[in-house]
Amino acid sequence: MSKWSDFKRDAIFVGGRWLDKASGGTIDVTDPATGKMLGSVPSAGVEETRAAIEAAHAAFPAWAAKTAQERAVLLRKLADEILKHQDALAELLTREQGKPLAEARGEVGMSAAYVLWFAEEARRVYGDVIPSPWADRRIIVTKQPLGVVGAITPWNFPSSMLARKIGPALAAGCTVVAKPASQTPYSALAWGILAEKAGIPTGVVNVVTGDARTVGGELTGNPLVRKITFTGSTPVGKVLLKQAADTVKKVSMELGGNAPFIVFDDADLDRAVEGAIAAKFRNSGQTCVCTNRFYAQAGIYDAFVEKLTAAVKKLKLGSGLETGVTQGPLIDDKAIAKVEEMVADAKAKGGAVATGGKRSELGLSFYEPTVIAGATSAMQFAREEIFGPVAPVFRFETEEEALRLANDTEYGLACYFYTRDLGRTFRVSEALQYGIVGVNEGLVTTEVAPFGGVKESGLGSEGSKYGLQDYLDVKYTCIGGI
Numbered sequence: 001m002s003k004w005s006d007f008k009r010d011a012i013f014v015g016g017r018w019l020d021k022a023s024g025g026t027i028d029v030t031d032p033a034t035g036k037m038l039g040s041v042p043s044a045g046v047e048e049t050r051a052a053i054e055a056a057h058a059a060f061p062a063w064a065a066k067t068a069q070e071r072a073v074l075l076r077k078l079a080d081e082i083l084k085h086q087d088a089l090a091e092l093l094t095r096e097q098g099k100p101l102a103e104a105r106g107e108v109g110m111s112a113a114y115v116l117w118f119a120e121e122a123r124r125v126y127g128d129v130i131p132s133p134w135a136d137r138r139i140i141v142t143k144q145p146l147g148v149v150g151a152i153t154p155w156n157f158p159s160s161m162l163a164r165k166i167g168p169a170l171a172a173g174c175t176v177v178a179k180p181a182s183q184t185p186y187s188a189l190a191w192g193i194l195a196e197k198a199g200i201p202t203g204v205v206n207v208v209t210g211d212a213r214t215v216g217g218e219l220t221g222n223p224l225v226r227k228i229t230f231t232g233s234t235p236v237g238k239v240l241l242k243q244a245a246d247t248v249k250k251v252s253m254e255l256g257g258n259a260p261f262i263v264f265d266d267a268d269l270d271r272a273v274e275g276a277i278a279a280k281f282r283n284s285g286q287t288c289v290c291t292n293r294f295y296a297q298a299g300i301y302d303a304f305v306e307k308l309t310a311a312v313k314k315l316k317l318g319s320g321l322e323t324g325v326t327q328g329p330l331i332d333d334k335a336i337a338k339v340e341e342m343v344a345d346a347k348a349k350g351g352a353v354a355t356g357g358k359r360s361e362l363g364l365s366f367y368e369p370t371v372i373a374g375a376t377s378a379m380q381f382a383r384e385e386i387f388g389p390v391a392p393v394f395r396f397e398t399e400e401e402a403l404r405l406a407n408d409t410e411y412g413l414a415c416y417f418y419t420r421d422l423g424r425t426f427r428v429s430e431a432l433q434y435g436i437v438g439v440n441e442g443l444v445t446t447e448v449a450p451f452g453g454v455k456e457s458g459l460g461s462e463g464s465k466y467g468l469q470d471y472l473d474v475k476y477t478c479i480g481g482i
């Protein structure tokens with residue numbers, strides 16, 4: 001049995017070599033549940049980032065030239081290695097990120113599921129033969145891997161966000177330089193260890209930790225990188241889009257959300273509350289598909305608030321390593337300060353705290369799971385992502401009003417609604433300007449379905465057959481003189 005510490009590597013992974021020193025010094029990593037230092041990792045500068053890009057570039061031709069079947073076999077081994085070490089990887093994840101161990105285990109399981117899915121999809125990169133308008137010429141369309149991919153990932157899903165990028169990239173025949181968030185570098189560096197164990201050739205997967213601007217600047221500026229895939233906030237996504245424009249890189253962007261969760265009068269309220277807990281409080285509210293705004297129709301408003309509050313009171317806050325804990329700490333001081341600011345703003349504008357509403361006695365960045373009734377559009381969380389365990393409940397009267405409020409945001413990632421009316425199910429899901437819609441479901445992510453947003457929530461899809469297309473170039477070949 002492997003231990004979590006077997007996967008804690010204080011070194012960056014460049015061209016198959018582990019470097020324990022880098023030009024940018026080091027980055028300290030803290031366990032958010034204890035406030036204690038977990039370790040420190042090298043901070044890569046331009047030099048090491050460039051070396052990683054060059055290693056990925058050097059590895060690309062041979063990796064791309066492998067048959068899809070050969071790549072699929074190696075990806076299956078990678079998925080097997082992840083599952084073999086699921087417990088160790090989960091504990092490492094909880095220690096650096098804070099989420100409950102059960103959730104961390106689930107996330108690592110999802111990582112394996114993504115890799116396995118893309119191992120299977122690798123063999124289904126079909127082209128086309130298009131009927132030609134010329135009698136003497138033929139038109140053939142093929143798909144080719146686009147080259148070196150720069151993958152920048154956040155701290156909320158430090159393992160599976162990389163699986164969604166490394167999985168399709170490798171399946172398509174691309175090579176990768178990954179840059180994880182500095183709060184959670186270990187789960188990303190573990191991908192280097194896993195790639196080695198699976199026998200993925202040297203240079204195909206590289207992982208560098210370091211200052212975001214320095215590493216990000218090189219990844220977006222270097223002409224050898226042909227695609228940037230990013231998961232994180234909308235403001236940073238916009239910066240990366242601008243930077244990537246100079247060398248016209250392909251981009252995939254999974255950005256912020258402001259998910260509405262609409263509960264209509266005809267909903268199954270118990271089911272809605274169950275979905276609400278999953279959609280709001282998973283990872284202590286720190287996911288881009290977490291509900292930001294609950295809209296409850298007037299007829300069930302009070303009952304929904306009451307039932308939601310009762311369910312939230314049952315959540316258990318504590319260290320993710322403790323049995324029974326469902327809510328870990330927030331990632332850092334900045335995160336808890338933002339939540340405090342939003343709750344203070346809501347209170348000042350007439351919001352009623354039904355439960356929680358303050359920091360926990362546990363200290364550090366533990367915040368009590370919170371429900372706020374009487375939420376209004378004037379409150380900060382109507383517009384901004386909360387990224388914390390706070391559930392504001394807004395009241396609405398009609399379906400039309402709910403749709404107008406739900407769509408009144410520049411974001412368009414996930415949304416949810418609860419109804420038992422079939423006509424409404426179609427009407428509302430078609431009218432919601434979102435990339436992901438959960439109807440009577442609060443948890444919809446799976447590797448087989450496309451995950452992605454519209455409007456300022458992003459570009460492209462991850463997972464599913466669509467997720468693979470984003471790593472391929474389309475080539476049109478015209479054969480004449482027939």
Ligand code: ADP
Nearest residue numbers: 152153154180181182212213216231232233236
């Ligand atoms: P979050 O709010 O989830 O921390 P960010 O968008 O700030 O989201 O961070 C997501 C990822 O983007 C992290 O890996 C972070 O280090 C990286 N990042 C942040 N700023 C930049 C930047 N200017 N250039 C490149 N990467 C960045």
